[in-house]
Amino acid sequence: MRMWWVLAAAAAANTIGVPATAQSSLDGRWSVLVVTEKGTCDRAYRYPVRIRRGRVGHADPANTSFDIRGRVAANGWIRVTVSRGSQRADGTGRLARGHGTGKWKSSKGECSGYWSAERRAE
Numbered sequence: 001m002r003m004w005w006v007l008a009a010a011a012a013a014n015t016i017g018v019p020a021t022a023q024s025s026l027d028g029r030w031s032v033l034v035v036t037e038k039g040t041c042d043r044a045y046r047y048p049v050r051i052r053r054g055r056v057g058h059a060d061p062a063n064t065s066f067d068i069r070g071r072v073a074a075n076g077w078i079r080v081t082v083s084r085g086s087q088r089a090d091g092t093g094r095l096a097r098g099h100g101t102g103k104w105k106s107s108k109g110e111c112s113g114y115w116s117a118e119r120r121a122e
Contacts, residue, residue: 024054026072026095029120034091034104039111049117051095056080078102091115 030049036042048059049068056070056078070080076095081088093102093115100117 024051024072024074025097026076027051027053028122029059030095030100030117031120032115032117034115035113036111037113039106041106041111041113048120076100 028051030051032047032049033044034047035044047068050057050059051072054072054074056072057068066082066084068080068082070078070091072078072095078091078093078095078100080091082091083089088107089104089111090107091102091104093100095117098119100115102115103112104115105112
């Protein structure tokens, strides 16, 4: 089973309800490494991600192989959902100036792991 990126990225504060309208200091391009620690999902993936006005999305909007949606609060807490077809994973964590870390879990709980992110130059 291929589990597509969760940041993301990605799973932390359940209270992220901050409107993502103003430009954030965390806006920009990020490279996210997603690692499976439990389950039979693929071991690792690296994804390019863009944060714009606190909203998480594809670095390449033309990429439609999977859907990534999320938000980053002003304090760096992030919540992300990544899906492809009927597969879904949720992630939470925290971003700082140039890096971030967090955890992810598939929607049915069959896989889980961690993610790490590095900021990239524009």
